[in-house]
Structures are given as structure tokens and as C-alpha cells.
Amino acid sequence: MPAAHASTADPSTAAEAAEALRAAVVAGQRVRIAGHGTKLGWGAPIPLPDVELRTTSLARVVAHNAGDFTAIVEPGVPFARLQAELSGEGQMVALDPPGAEATIGGIVATGDSGPLRHRYLAPRDLVIGMQLALPDGSVARAGGKVIKNVAGYDLAKLFTGSYGTLGAIVQIALRLHPRPRRTATAIGTGDDPARLAAAAAAVASRPLEADSFDVGWDARGGAILVRLSGDTAADRVARTLPLLAGAGLETSIDEDDGALWARQREGQRSHDGVVVRVSAAPAQLEHVLRTARDAGATLVGRAGLGLSWLRLDGLADATAVARVQELREALAPAPVVVLDAPAAVRDAVDPWGPADPVHLALLRSVKARFDPTGACAPGLFVGGI
Amino acid sequence: MTSHPQLGDEPAAPPGAEAPTRALIERLQAIVGNEHVIVHPHQLKVYESDGLLQYAQRPRAVALPGSTAEVSEVVRACHEHEVPWVARGSGSGLSGGALPVEDGVLVSLTRMNRILDVDLANQRVVCQPGVTNIAISEAVGPEFFYPPDPSSQIVCSIGGNVAENSGGAHCFKYGFTTNYVCGLQVVLHDGTVVRLGGKELEHPGYDVIGAFVGSEGTLGVATEITVRVIPSPEAVRTLVAFFPTPRAAGEVVSDIVTGGVVPGAIEMMDNLTIRASNQMAGAGWPEDVGAALVVELDGAESECDTQFERVQAICSRHDAVDIQVAGSPDERALMWKMRKAAFPAMGRISPHYYVQDGVIPRSKLPEVLDRIDELAARYGLPVGNVFHAGDGNLHPLVCYDERVEGEAERAEELAGEIIVACVEAGGSITGEHGVGVDKKRYMSKMFSEADLEAFQKLRCAFDPTGRTNPGKVMPTPRLCGEVPGPYREHPLERAGLAERF
Numbered sequence: 006m007p008a009a010h011a012s013t014a015d016p017s018t019a020a021e022a023a024e025a026l027r028a029a030v031v032a033g034q035r036v037r038i039a040g041h042g043t044k045l046g047w048g049a050p051i052p053l054p055d056v057e058l059r060t061t062s063l064a065r066v067v068a069h070n071a072g073d074f075t076a077i078v079e080p081g082v083p084f085a086r087l088q089a090e091l092s093g094e095g096q097m098v099a100l101d102p103p104g105a106e107a108t109i110g111g112i113v114a115t116g117d118s119g120p121l122r123h124r125y126l127a128p129r130d131l132v133i134g135m136q137l138a139l140p141d142g143s144v145a146r147a148g149g150k151v152i153k154n155v156a157g158y159d160l161a162k163l164f165t166g167s168y169g170t171l172g173a174i175v176q177i178a179l180r181l182h183p184r185p186r187r188t189a190t191a192i193g194t195g196d197d198p199a200r201l202a203a204a205a206a207a208v209a210s211r212p213l214e215a216d217s218f219d220v221g222w223d224a225r226g227g228a229i230l231v232r233l234s235g236d237t238a239a240d241r242v243a244r245t246l247p248l249l250a251g252a253g254l255e256t257s258i259d260e261d262d263g264a265l266w267a268r269q270r271e272g273q274r275s276h277d278g279v280v281v282r283v284s285a286a287p288a289q290l291e292h293v294l295r296t297a298r299d300a301g302a303t304l305v306g307r308a309g310l311g312l313s314w315l316r317l318d319g320l321a322d323a324t325a326v327a328r329v330q331e332l333r334e335a336l337a338p339a340p341v342v343v344l345d346a347p348a349a350v351r352d353a354v355d356p357w358g359p360a361d362p363v364h365l366a367l368l369r370s371v372k373a374r375f376d377p378t379g380a381c382a383p384g385l386f387v388g389g390i
Numbered sequence: 391m392t393s394h395p396q397l398g399d400e401p402a403a404p405p406g407a408e409a410p411t412r413a414l415i416e417r418l419q420a421i422v423g424n425e426h427v428i429v430h431p432h433q434l435k436v437y438e439s440d441g442l443l444q445y446a447q448r449p450r451a452v453a454l455p456g457s458t459a460e461v462s463e464v465v466r467a468c469h470e471h472e473v474p475w476v477a478r479g480s481g482s483g484l485s486g487g488a489l490p491v492e493d494g495v496l497v498s499l500t501r502m503n504r505i506l507d508v509d510l511a512n513q514r515v516v517c518q519p520g521v522t523n524i525a526i527s528e529a530v531g532p533e534f535f536y537p538p539d540p541s542s543q544i545v546c547s548i549g550g551n552v553a554e555n556s557g558g559a560h561c562f563k564y565g566f567t568t569n570y571v572c573g574l575q576v577v578l579h580d581g582t583v584v585r586l587g588g589k590e591l592e593h594p595g596y597d598v599i600g601a602f603v604g605s606e607g608t609l610g611v612a613t614e615i616t617v618r619v620i621p622s623p624e625a626v627r628t629l630v631a632f633f634p635t636p637r638a639a640g641e642v643v644s645d646i647v648t649g650g651v652v653p654g655a656i657e658m659m660d661n662l663t664i665r666a667s668n669q670m671a672g673a674g675w676p677e678d679v680g681a682a683l684v685v686e687l688d689g690a691e692s693e694c695d696t697q698f699e700r701v702q703a704i705c706s707r708h709d710a711v712d713i714q715v716a717g718s719p720d721e722r723a724l725m726w727k728m729r730k731a732a733f734p735a736m737g738r739i740s741p742h743y744y745v746q747d748g749v750i751p752r753s754k755l756p757e758v759l760d761r762i763d764e765l766a767a768r769y770g771l772p773v774g775n776v777f778h779a780g781d782g783n784l785h786p787l788v789c790y791d792e793r794v795e796g797e798a799e800r801a802e803e804l805a806g807e808i809i810v811a812c813v814e815a816g817g818s819i820t821g822e823h824g825v826g827v828d829k830k831r832y833m834s835k836m837f838s839e840a841d842l843e844a845f846q847k848l849r850c851a852f853d854p855t856g857r858t859n860p861g862k863v864m865p866t867p868r869l870c871g872e873v874p875g876p877y878r879e880h881p882l883e884r885a886g887l888a889e890r891f
Contacts, residue, residue, distance in 0.1 A: 030860045068453045072648060072753035074783075095650065117596075127591075130569050130598055137844065141505035145844035146837065152562070153781040154818035155604050156553045156825055156836055157570070158845045159862070162600025183650035206511065210533070213691045237692040249486045261518075284592035288511035310591055311512075340593055357594040366854070368595045374847040387595045 011055045015070030017062040019175040020145045021251055025171060029056050030118030037382050038169035040081055040108030044115050044208060047344050048385040050167050060110050063175060066090055068150075072339065074181040075133065075150055078256045080110020083330040092184055099125030099182040103270040119270045120217035120232070125182060125305055128165050134178035135161040139171075140376045150178045155303045172387055185216060185234030189242040191264040196226035197255045198298065202291035204229045204252035205308040209287065214244060216226030218291065220313070221268050222297055222304040229308060230269065259311030278318035279325045279346045281332060284348070285339035287311040296335045300328055310323050315342075322349040329354050357387045411450060411493070414471040415824075418453045420496070421463040426501070428452040437496050440481040440488040442541075442815060443474060445827055449476070450492035456501045458575060458613040460584060464579025465611070468495050474857040477582065478857065479519060479547030481735035483554060485826030486604045487862055499549050505529050506614065514572070516616045520550025523556075530626065534619045536630045537564035540822070541730045552612050557606030557822040559655040559729070562780030563688075566822075568603040573616030576602060579853035589616055599849055606824050607859040609852035623688035627698040628716040630704040630725050636660050636775065638708050639681035640755040643779045645704045646685070647752070651697050653780060654688040662739070663732045671727040671733035679711050683779070684725055706707070712864040732776045734748075738770065740789030743796070746805045746814035749821040752782040761811045762786055769804040771797070783821035784812065792798040810835055817874075823864045833865040846870070 010036075029036045034055035038044060038199075060081035067077040071094040084100075084107050091097055100114055101119035108269055111117075113128045125131065135147030135154060137160065147160035168209035193204050205220060208231055217232040231250055233241045239260060246256045259265055274280060285293050287309060297304040297315050306313030317328055329350070333341045343356035360368075365388040372390045384390075402450050419427045427755060428434060430476050438446040450473070455461045468475040474494040489754055490496045494874045503520035515536070523543040526536040539558035540546055552574070557566045573587040586599050590725045603610050609757045633639040639658050641814040645673070646653060659667065659682045664675050675682055687694050717723035741872050759775070774787040786808050790801035807866055809832050811821050819825070819832045834840065850870035852858070861867070 023773075037557050058525075060655060069752060070753065072644060073751040075751070079470065087840055110504070116592075125567070126569060129597055130565065143840040145842065147841065147844065148528075149816075149836070151751055151817050151821075153566070153749050153778070153783050155558060155822055155823040156819045156829070157833065157841070158848050159604055160844060160848060162597045163569070165600070166597055181845055186650070209513070210510075211619055212690070213694070214621045214623075227475045234697045235690075235693045237637060237690070240692055241662075241690055281593070283592040286514075286589040287514045321446040328887055334796070338588075342592075342594055347622075360594065361585065362580060364586065364595065367578070367584055367598060371596050371598065371848070376850040377873050 013059045014056055015056070019138055021128070022063065022145045022173050022175050023138035023142050024056055025056070026138055027142045028381065030140050030378050033378075034384055036380050038173050040111035041106045042085070043107050044111055044117070046113060046346070047356070047372070049356055049389070050348065051382060052176040054382065059175060060108060067176065069094070070150070071096060073151070075152065075178060076181055077150060077176060077178045078109055079176055080108060080113070083107070084109050084112055086262065091181060095184050096181045097184045098179050101126060101270060103274050108152045109177060113165050113177055114167065114169050114174060119220050119273070120266055120307065122312070123218045123309055124214070129162050130163055131170065131180050132161045132177055133180050135164055135174055136176035136177045137164060138173040140378065140380050141211075148178065152180050163291065165202070168198050168382065170225060170372065170381045170385055170390060171363065172381060186236065187238050187332060188216065188232055188234045188262055189238045190259045190265060191231040191233070191242045191245040191249060192259060193229045193252070193254030194226060194256045197253070198291045198294035199229045200226065200253040201229055202332065204249045204254050204288050206288070206372050207248040207252055207311045208245065211248065213241065215370040218307065219267065220294070220304070220306045221269060221272065221295055222307040224303070227294060230264065230265065269305050272316065273314040273343045274315050275318060277347065278316055278320070279285050279350055280344045281315050281329060282342045283313045283315060283332075283336055283339055283345055285311040285313070289339065293336065294333060300332055301389050321352070322347055325350050326353040333358060360388045394546050395439065403459045408508060414467060414473060414495075415451055417466060417467045418451060421467065422453055422455050422460050426454040426456070428454070437481070437490060437498070438840045440483045440486060442477065442484050442486045442826070442828055445486040445489050446843035447490045447492055449484050449496040450493045452496045452498055454498045458577065461497065461577045461611060461613050462581045462836070463582050464497055465577050465579070468857065469580045471856070472857070474860050476859045477549070477553070477607045479553070480522070480552030480798050482544050483540045483550060483824065483826065484747070485824040485828045485860075487554060487826035488550070489602065489827050491860060492761065499547065500609070500717070501820070509589065513619050514616055515759050516573070516589055516614060517548055517618055517764040519547060519552070519612055519615060522546065523548055523551055526619065530619045532622055534572065535622045536617060536619050537561070538567045538570060540769045541733070548615050548617070549612055552603050552615055553605065553607045554824045557778070557783070559657055559778060562656065563654050565654050568600060570617045571599055571603050571615060572618055574599055574602060574612045575743065576612050578610045578632070579855055579858045583613075587616070606826060606863050608849055608863055610858060623654070625691040625694040626688045626722065627684060627694050628684065628686040628722045628725055629702070630675070631683045631713045632676055632711040633683065633708065634682045634711065635680035637756045640759070640779070642683060642704055643755070644753065645708070646701055647780060649700065650701070651687070651700060653701070655684070655686040655687050656685040656780040657729050657731065657776070658682070658777045658779040660775040661731060663736070663776050666735035666739045666774065667728045667731045669738045671724065673724050673728045676712065684729055690840060716793055729776070732774070736774055737789045737812070739790045741793070742801075743790070744788040744801050745788040746784070746788060746808050747820050747823040748784050748786070748809050748817060750782045750784065750812050750815045750817035751779070754815040755779070755782065758784070758811055758815050762808055765804055765807050765811070769800055771801055771804055773804070778821070781821070782817065790803050800815050806832070830863060830865045833863070844869065
């Protein structure tokens, strides 16, 4: 296998990571930061970097403060291992993006999430502090290790979802939640986007405190899924069914719902096809479903949040490119971001889509202050940042 | 355009004022109208402090714009005159974050108090910054509500909440302002208007909304805010339980939370604050107990009931002296009145008091309480304690008498030692009141020089001139400097003969 890049850096401390970045800056080299590399295909295509900074040796669970529902971890910790460790105390990081191989650092750096986002929000909302290695060679902390804290600027939010273009995340403080004791899912199926959207609207307006609330669509039709947890989960699921039935959906209950939700998560990925993430206003669901149907796409999404992942499989590259552009036109102004896609498709469409110039100028200003020489994955981010 | 004296006896700009100042004031008057520019010293006095009265500074002028366009023009005028400016909402902040700058302009957002869009289908509300926090919940209630609920919610503005990332009693379960803001329109240091986010949750790019919320008015001013609202819980169950000591109450909090129950709110008051609140809110709570714990569960009815039984069992197990369950909305309201009265009520038992705001990891509660007792004894000043117990946010109330020589200084010193104790326990110097001017001297207790430099990078990205709310947050003034161009390796470096530091 040919060398993918000129060299690798494998720091095992924050200071080493900062020094690796600084050395690259001094040498005029481009750096890409990688965990297990499960999402390296995301973002705009860029030339192979001179240096790959790997988080493989930054893989310690530094602290699990069970009594405080917090954990401090290094970015290279495999997410599955982290969850397994925390579950010993009946706790979890309330994130469930797909991909068994992902590291917590990669999940945070890309802001990835899964169905639990309905109740627990996104990585940005669960990260309470960070230690950062910056291109100027410094190591800086922001936030802290307590859930509530407004001291200093929230750089942790800035770096969450920054795709490694501002510097390296070398430590992450996370808020944890109790692991749900039992779960059950109310299911409503139908093939009419209007009915599915009506059911979603009915569920969304009720204080059900669902853990997850999803929509799915494929060639066979669609479904609304409402997952509840707690001592009274089964009872509350039964009481949710009338909301789904009232909108004209066929209803059922799944009390052993692990496989069902694993499928929802996997729907956010494609090995060889194209996945786009649509961020619409929640009440646009019917329009998003119709658009997915007309495009021949499968869809999984967070029905209450307006977030949907549309998957286009088995298309020729040129057709896929045209389809992505059609989706953008049909769904505008909702941002449509390309995630998984063959190289030829990523070369042909800007995966981030159009950006407002005033907004972009502010993003560029942020980049210029943290990474003034453009050492960190230049060109990968929005607007060529 | 000429300026008109406000009260007839003094000119808009004092005769001695320099010509540039006079020119700026005339320009502000042209933008927002004469009646919305305040320059008279008597009227300026209203604006010299925010909720923290220890600090006072009159600005050169106050401008009250009525639209985003006017805010933009006002800020642009300040920028072109190289005059610092400070944004202010309701002025209820408790860290001096809206303290004016000498010779600067104070931009008051109180005229921008309209709710622009109540969009229940999308569960969003779009509003101007001067809208009060409670007005949002009122606009969408009773079916929906806006969860972050600072105790000052009747008066505090959503713009101020955005600046401070305000929390409240219910944020342990529901989160803070930052978890609810999904769109902003912001006026930057030079008057540029930028739109960030919207009703949709994910917009490509750095999370600049996340960076802006809680930046204490130093990155710009929000002129339009889009927040999420959520369905009101089906059921609410509230109780107050009394314990012999705060430590016992703290153990109850631990057992509740680690048992997997996430209360809507869990608040603790100690003996001193119970006695003070009794005088003001009149609930007649027992005054021979060490602590009162207000626990509120909300959510689905059946789940709520199951968990409420669990909470009562935990209270009993820890020798609760008494447990009172709110049997009606009025009884619940009284329990909350007791809690929310804690700050003002302290004024009834002490001539003066200083409200501290610190955070500790919740599991450190017993040892930090011991430490506070120790410090209070050493300084000979009573300290009342009120906490958002779920998230370890303490509000020690340091009582003192300003008329006693040196006591105010000792109270401040004691409050400072309490904050240091919080940081040493792994916590934070502020959980919700912000750094402002009041806490900036403690920033270096919590953050290193490298951390502060990183903060400064963000600040410079938004405002390279440093004229947006200067003198707040950072412990020492800092300049931005130019952004360096692309780095070029010096030939000596390439040859390994020199190194850059």
C-alpha cells in the first residue's frame, strides 16, 4: 500500500500534540488530525496531508466521576470502549452515532450524533470542557469539569464540529447521564408522507419525554418511531399509539427494540453510496419525505428536530451529483451537507453547500486567529477554510 | 443636525467636550432620534450600574436604538469614532457585565422588546433582545414553555440571557440558554450585521452561536434571537423536606441523582436563608432545622409518580425531620416563592450582603460546606447558603454591615476565599452570573496564561479593535495584533541554524 502521507505524528501527551502542530507550522506542512479514520471522507476533498496527527496514543479514560456524572477522556478512546466502561456504573455518554469503530474525538470533532439526540441534544451540548493543542504550540483549556460553568469563552463549542481545522482536541470533559433501565418503542407505519408528518407533529407537541423520536422512509414506505424509557416505559408506549393511529398510521409496539434502533443509526451511513444530511425546520417533514421519495432516496431522521439523513445508493456518479443538486434546490434554504460519498461525487459538488458571505467572513476570521498559517487541513471546511 | 438640551439647563455635550465627542453624539441623535440619546448626567445615573451596585461608571451617552439597523448604525458610529461601547438589556446582571465604560457609549436594548414570531409548529420563538425571559414562556404557554428560568426572569431580558448564558433552577434537567438558542442576528464591532443559524439546528461552519452565547457582550450584540421552546410537562410534583444538617440534605441529593432520577429542580437552603425567607415569603417553615430541600419532579404522569415515591423514600431514609408535599399549585408556588426570595430576603436580616456564585462537583458538597463554615467563622461574618444542588451551583450570601469600618472589605475577601475553595474542589468561579468586571480577578485562579491567550484569539476574531465591552471577562487588558500572513520558513531555519520561539 502506498504511503498516504509523508509522515505521521503519534503524540501521547497534550504537549507532544501541540509540539507536533507547531513543528508542522514551522515546516510549512499541512496536518490532518485522525482518530480511527472512520469519517476522513467527510468535508471537502483535500490533497493528502504532509502529516497525519493520530490520536491513537491519546486514548486514556482520565477520570470517571460517577457521583458527578462526568468523565474526562482523551480523544483516541474508542467510543464503544468508553460506553462499556461507563455502563459499569449505570451511566453513559448520551450519544449514539453509527460506527462501532469511531473514537470519541472523531465524534466530537465532527459533531456526529444518533437517535438519542432527540432527548439529550448534540455533542456540543454534552461537552463541558476541553483541552486543546493549538497550532502556535500552546496547550489551552476551556470550560471545566462541572456541568454548570460560565467562566471564560466556550471554546469547546467552537472546536466541536470544527473537523480538526482549528487545532487538536486533546482532552474532553463530558457530561454523563443515567443509562435507561428499560425501553420500548411505539411504531406507526404508512406510505403517505402527509400522514407520517401529521403523526410526527402530534407526537412532537406532547410532553412524552421520549428518548428517541425518529422517522424512516424507504421504497416500502415510512415509519414514525417513539422510544420511551423508565419504569413505566411500556405503559407510556401504549398511550402513545393513539397519537400515531389518529394520524392514520398502522401501529405496533416493539419491546425488544435494540435492532430497530441499530437500523436507524446505520441509515446515516453508506459504504459506497451517497449520504446527505438535511437540517430543516421540523415542520418541513412532509416536504422532506416527499423530496426523498421523489429522489428515490431512503431516509432516517430525527422527527422532532428536523434533521434527516438521505441515502442514495446504486447511482452512477454523474447521476448522484445531479441528484444532490436537485435535493439542494428542492429543500432550500435548509442546509444539505454531503457526508459519505464516492470521491468523484465529492469532487463535483461542494459537500458543504453555499455559504452566506458575511457569515463566511466571520468563520474565516476565527480560522485566521487559531490557525493563521492554515496548517490544519486547509480546504476541508466550509467555504474552502 | 443640532443637539437639543435634554432638561433645558445643561447642553447635550458639555461645553468642554471635545469636538469628536460632540460629533459622535450628534450622529447618534441623527440615527435614533434626539429623544433616544441620553447625555444628561442625572439621567445617565440610571445606567451607571447593572444589578451589581458595587460598580458604577457613567457612560458618555446612552443610545436606545429601536431596530437592528439602528443598532448597526450606532455601533458603526462608535467604531468610526474609535469609541468603546457596551450593550445593556434590563440591567439585572450580577457581575457588572453591563457596566458602562468611561467616555463610551451604552447601547440600551430596552426599546427592542417585541416577540417577532411565535412558531409553534416548529417550536421556535423569534424575538428581539429586550423581551423579558418570562414573556417567552407566556407567549407559548401553557402548552409550551421556555425552560431556562433565572430567578430574575420577570425582569431579565433574553438578550442578557444570551450574553450571560443564563441558567436557573430547572437547568439541571433542561439545560442552559446555550442549549436553546438556535439562531442569532448579531451586530459586530464595526456595525456589520451577521445572521447565525436560524430555525434549523445545524448550519455548516464553526459553532459561532455556541461561542457567542455566554461571551458577556464582548463579541458583539444580538439583535434578534431564535430559541427553542418545548412542550410543558404533563405532571409536576414538588416537595420540601427538612433535615438536621446541610450535609444530610446533600446526601439525599446524591442518592436521588445517582439513583437515576433527574429532577426538574433540586434546591437547597440552609438555616439562615430559611429564616430570612420566612420573613419575606411567610411559608412558616421550621427554623430549627439545618437545611430545606425543595425537590421538583416533572414529566410523564406515571413516571413522575413512581419517581416521586422513590424520592420520598430517600428523604425518609436520611432522617428527614418533615416532608411537605405541595398539594395544589398555590402550595407549589409558595415553595418556589420561598426559594426565589432567598436573595432579597437576606436584606431583612443583614444590612448588606454579597451574593457569591460558585460551582463545585456535586460530590464535593459536604467538604466545601465545611470549608465555607470554617471561613465564615474565621471572618466572623454570617454566610447563608442557597444552592442549585443538582449541578453543584452554590450561592453563598455573605452578610455584613457597611457601617462597620472594614467589614465590606472583609466580606469581599471572604467571598473571594469561597470562590478559591470552589476552584480548588475542581469547580468554577461562576455558574451563571458571569465574570464581568467582578470576577475577572479570579480568572487566573481557574485558567492559565495559555488558556487566556486562546480566549483572546476568539475575542480578536470577532473584534480586533477591542472596543466591544472592553474591560470585562479578561483579567488584564490585551491587544489583538495583526493576523500573521502565511508563514514562510527562514533560510536559516531550513538549514537548521536557527529556531523560532
